[in-house]
Amino acid sequence: MAGEVRQLDDRKLAVLRAIVQDYVGTEEPVGSKALVDRHNLGVSPATVRNDMAALEEEGYIHQPHTSAGRIPTDKGYRLFVDKLAEVKPMSAPERRAIRHFLDGAVDLDDVVARTVRLLAQLTRQVAVVQYPSLSRSTVRHIELVALAPAKVMLVLITNTGRVEQRLVDCPGTVGETLLSDLRARVNARAAGQRLPDVPGLLEELPALFEAADRPTVSTVLATLFETLAEQSEERIMLAGTANLTRFGHDFPLTIQPVLEALEEQVVLLRLLGETADAGMTVRIGRENAYEGLNSTSVVSVGYGSGDESVAKLGVIGPTRMDYPGTMGAVRAVARYVGQILAES
Amino acid sequence: MAGEVRQLDDRKLAVLRAIVQDYVGTEEPVGSKALVDRHNLGVSPATVRNDMAALEEEGYIHQPHTSAGRIPTDKGYRLFVDKLAEVKPMSAPERRAIRHFLDGAVDLDDVVARTVRLLAQLTRQVAVVQYPSLSRSTVRHIELVALAPAKVMLVLITNTGRVEQRLVDCPGTVGETLLSDLRARVNARAAGQRLPDVPGLLEELPALFEAADRPTVSTVLATLFETLAEQSEERIMLAGTANLTRFGHDFPLTIQPVLEALEEQVVLLRLLGETADAGMTVRIGRENAYEGLNSTSVVSVGYGSGDESVAKLGVIGPTRMDYPGTMGAVRAVARYVGQILAES
């Protein structure tokens, strides 16, 4: 008995899978007849209809009008993603192309720019790439440059290639001796350390200097700490917004909030922030906290130079997207970006 | 006689001006009756109709369908901009708001980001701001940092606050003495100079070093020259794409090419590049070289810290835009950005 119930459920799942696949392909509600024609489920349309009724009862699919085909609901897509779909790996030529395209990058900006374009092209959707975040990076070098008697430029270089600079107005004239002394000490302690740990390591540094120099040292360090902490400096790059126009022909109403969301770095950062550190995150329709993205899905994943993720990237598309393909592309790109970062 | 002809022409121009204003306001073809109702031209609809016929004959306006109102053509807008419209100055509160909003910026990225958002908000259109170009800037400081025995990081800081960094792989180990010597000499010659002039000034620098060090010096200099020359590093920031959705309700067909154009930095750079160095440039519809922007107008202007323009900014909107207001906003923002840059 249990076996037969199981059998039934399997078929219902197969029907759901078929509905999702067809709908993603055609963008039109799919009916029972079309289903049996296109997929060789070994049953008749009438049977499929019964299954559909059950699936609808459970909230996995839904019909826009009484006598129309069915459309997957968010819940339906969710089940599809969780249970029915397998991430589609990139083909060998695709992998080569990714590799080749990313290999040409000359600096971090370029890596990010190439990545985001590549992702947009591969998925034909909107791609988002976050710059390696400061908080996960380590210090490669901290440079202090005297620009004027009381002006120092502070340059922070991270292992991910990110460079941040700040102008420091010092309370008094800054001698070259003091500056190189400070530079040496700061680097000795901070180099190789994770950014958030640095303030702790430099805490008693002013005490090591002569009283006269302490204000200057403190000022410089304060600016450094600010720079380290500045989460607001999280940056993001975007590409493929033109793909939004393919979202369906009813879209004028739905494209505007999406574009607005994409302009708000804060929204995007939060979006990516919700990505799990390991594994891929898929947020479908209403699962997105931000209202403007209620009819879109977000596929995101962390990437990093080592095992650890230093930032996130992802794509944003209609809920009716090709999940296996998209997930495959996102995963592959994330992996290669990680490799590139590790090499540089 | 001549006086009477003149009179006629003046009225026709007034009619054209009225048509442009009404059409920009309502987004609907404007008929003769509506015109005389809304503007107090002292004549009857029939007279206006005659003038309209003449204007159409001349190609300044056009009717989409036989029995519809008139719409200005690109040529009509051009005449309007050249002869009939006056740039609308910003009101005092608006100017204060601009000033205040831009004053909060902490670094160059922030200035550009704020500017572009501000411009998008003021004009309710798509805004574009080019980063101060390297070729117009001068060197503030060049820093050399040893990262590894044979790896040097080169950091170029310009007077506009731009920072460029490059990794240099040197042919051999680089001693600290050599590095500081090189740093001192380079800065002594290059500081304060315009970027394109720098290579010339450093040309015989290798000759001043010992033979053993020359390969290293040359390598570093080569990278520096590359960085200086890298026009491709021209960067641009964009905001307000969501405003595209207001372009009219027929827009699905027209929004896509625009979005595509906006994604191509190259297109945008060329667009801004065509801006006259002094004064404001307005390109209307077909006047834009890029095909995707054939139904948009671009208002752009140079900005700079001194009298000289170091970069361009502008907005992109439908040909049916509020030219006086847009031009006013663009001019005002450019002026204030210039001031901000001059101060920092």
Added chain:
DNA sequence: TTCTGGCACTCGGATGGTCGGAGTGCCAAG
């Protein structure tokens, strides 16, 4: 000569009715 009121005409867009077909739900039989 220039402007004006009148008039016939055009044509786009809205309204509403009809019709076909895709798709459904249900039922009775296999």
Added chain:
DNA sequence: CTTGGCACTCCGACCATCCGAGTGCCAGAA
């Protein structure tokens, strides 16, 4: 439990009609 049959629903396309805004032109007034 599956299947074929059947009645039913209802969307969307198609078509005809109609209304009104707007035009061009003309004859008369200023």
